[in-house]
Amino acid sequence: MMADYDAIVIGAGSVGVPIAYFLAKEGLAVLCVDGRPSSGQGENKSAIGGVRATHSDPAKILLCKESLRIFSSWKGDTGTDIGWxxxxxxxxxxxxxxxxxxxxxxxxxxxxxxxxxxxxxxxxxxxxxxxxxxxxxxxxxxxxxGQVSPLLAVESFTNEARGLGAEFRFGEPVNSLVMEGKTVAGIRTPKGEYKAPVTVNAAGSAATAICRMAGIDVPVRxxxxxxxxxxxxxxxxxxxxxxxxxxxxxxxxxxxxxxxxxxxxxxxxxxxxxxxxxxxxxxxxxxxxxxxxxxxxxxxxxxxxxxxxxxxxxPMTPDGVAVVGKPSKVQGFYVAIGMCGQGFMLGPGVGANVASHIAKGRPLIDPEVFALLSPDRDFTAAKTEKLK
Ligand SMILES: Cc1cc2nc3c(=O)[nH]c(=O)nc-3n(C[C@H](O)[C@H](O)[C@H](O)COP(=O)(O)OP(=O)(O)OC[C@H]3O[C@@H](n4cnc5c(N)ncnc54)[C@H](O)[C@@H]3O)c2cc1C
The missing domain is CATH 3.30.9.10 (D-Amino Acid Oxidase, subunit A, domain 2)
Known part of the structure; x- marks a missing residue:
């Protein structure tokens, strides 16, 4: 397979943009595509910008702790005010x-x-x-x-990702995945076909449709x-x-x-x-x-x-917990979906962990806790977390 990029991210939203940013920071050649005209035009702009680590689910706690660290130091690191x-x-x-x-x-x-x-x-x-x-x-x-402006944050993460070499293509909805047997080899949009060894599904409320293109079923509603x-x-x-x-x-x-x-x-x-x-x-x-x-x-x-x-x-899951990781039934595919009511606060923490997982083979947080988010988990016996 001739690859055009090292990684493709579907969806330039609360989660996809930080993933693109952290993948570019890891030195990967990244393409981030979105069907809408610019970053954050999906659910990101609906969020009111609350960011807390004080959850009851261990994975949410660790990922949001990382998000808080990133959001709170963003102005000092980049010079851009995101309303922290x-x-x-x-x-x-x-x-x-x-x-x-x-x-x-x-x-x-x-x-x-x-x-x-x-x-x-x-x-x-x-x-x-x-x-x-x-x-x-x-x-x-x-x-x-604390709180952050979702509009300012997504714009700034996009600009910083671009500065690190990430490419963004807007107005290009992914219509199908390039499948080579059980491997996702890239994406197709109305404007062309792009290939990469790993494609990340960060399509928010539309994530289930993208999973189905890869032949897997992950319930996000x-x-x-x-x-x-x-x-x-x-x-x-x-x-x-x-x-x-x-x-x-x-x-x-x-x-x-x-x-x-x-x-x-x-x-x-x-x-x-x-x-x-x-x-x-x-x-x-x-x-x-x-x-x-x-x-x-x-x-x-x-x-x-x-x-x-x-x-x-x-983007709700049956158990109220996000779905992040490599599905075992298909190769070259990664999901970071089902963020429920916390996708904005999870975004940077998920982005940094997904990038580390893809580039270095391990997440930043305890791998056992990260594995609780696995797309292979059983969604049928779901018990929703008390505090959403
Ligand atoms: C009223 C309200 C208040 C909220 N308040 C908060 C809050 O305070 N804190 C918090 O953390 N969260 C909050 N949320 C939840 C938060 O908005 C979501 O969890 C989060 O935005 C989801 O992020 P995402 O990246 O998964 O999806 P999105 O940000 O929607 O990004 C997905 C992107 O994928 C793109 N896409 C979809 N299909 C395709 C395709 N086929 N091809 C190409 N691109 C595609 C979409 O255009 C979109 O840009 C709130 C939500 C609502 C509605």
Missing amino acids: KMGGYCFPVFREEEERTLRSILPVQRKFKLNIDFLSAKEIEKAVPGIQEKGLRGGTLSPED PDSHEAGITAPVKQFLNPLVVDIRPGPEGKTSNFYFGQVHGGQFIFCYTPRQPFYGEDRRSTSEFMPTIARRMAELIPRLRGLTVRRVWRGTY
């Missing part, structure tokens, strides 16, 4: 059951040396000025988590979520706030919001009933529902002006 704000994450608690849930995952978070604690109501009131005091029991605060952003106001809220109580209106299972580096509030909720599919029309119930929940939690948010709302998709 180390404001932390706060999960305030009003009921015993949520306190039990959050306290139950502290031991695993401490085992991985994450900076997180369960604080008193008074301390949470200090961290979240203006929060409803009635019934507040306390909550967790993880001050080293788009699950739609809405979000919005306000006009900027003076900074007063440091952490990204997550309220995991189900909403009294029966529509929401949790909601989260934060004030970004530019002063805007950015917000989102998880519908109690998932909306599967690619429908991106905003619903009439999103804004009144989230506005009520935010104003009840922090009454001083009442006067905010909403600038824009949107609806995007989480």
Whole structure:
């Protein structure tokens, strides 16, 4: 086989762009293709930019720790501001059951040396000025988590990858894979055929279709979520706030919001009933529902002006955990898909590990933990992780 590149990445999104960047950093000749006109036009631009390592799943913890390291040092390393704000994450608690849930995952978070604690109501009131005091029991605060602008980040990672020699081709949807027996030898787009010894599927919500082209079945299902952003106001809220109580209106299972580096509030909720599919029309119930929940939690948010709302998709897997690795049934193929609601925060950590795995034969994190993400795992007996 005559190769045009050392590696091809399908998808210039939250995950594909960092993979291209880190592969180029490893010295590989990389092509990254996307059907859309520029980087980050898939789900990356839907994300609100929350980045935390304080999960309960070990692989997510280690990969997001790596992402935090990369995001937080990006400006110093490259000179480009990507909106990094180390404001932390706060999960305030009003009921015993949520306190039990959050306290139950502290031991695993401490085992991985994450900076997180369960604080008193008074301390949470200090961290979240203006929060409803009635019934507040306390909550967790993880001050080293933070926020990044997905739009600024994907642009900067693309520019840096280009600087390292990576090539990007936009407006070129992958229609089929070049198969040589059970080996993926490259890709076909309407503009041509490109070959490489390894092709990485980082196609987000469209990842299952690409897997099928390689003859394997990995279940990734788009699950739609809405979000919005306000006009900027003076900074007063440091952490990204997550309220995991189900909403009294029966529509929401949790909601989260934060004030970004530019002063805007950015917000989102998880519908109690998932909306599967690619429908991106905003619903009439999103804004009144989230506005009520935010104003009840922090009454001083009442006067905010909403600038824009949107609806995007989480690329969901049956167990709520990403799928990263080499599928054993096909050669020359790698997947970094099914990022669920955390693809933006996982992106750089996944990128650095995938590049190391491809270029050096081993990931950066403990290989046994990395293997928990394997595409060969059994998805039929899936148990979704409690905190998404
Ligand atoms: C409302 C909302 C809020 C969110 N908030 C957060 C958050 O705070 N933090 C967080 O970490 N995550 C968040 N997410 C989730 C995050 O957006 C996704 O997990 C993440 O963007 C997925 O990254 P990806 O690279 O897999 O997919 P994408 O970023 O969608 O990239 C996939 C790319 O593949 C391309 N593609 C698809 N098919 C083809 C093909 N055949 N040929 C060529 N290219 C193709 C697409 O055009 C796309 O650009 C949020 C999502 C939503 C909807």
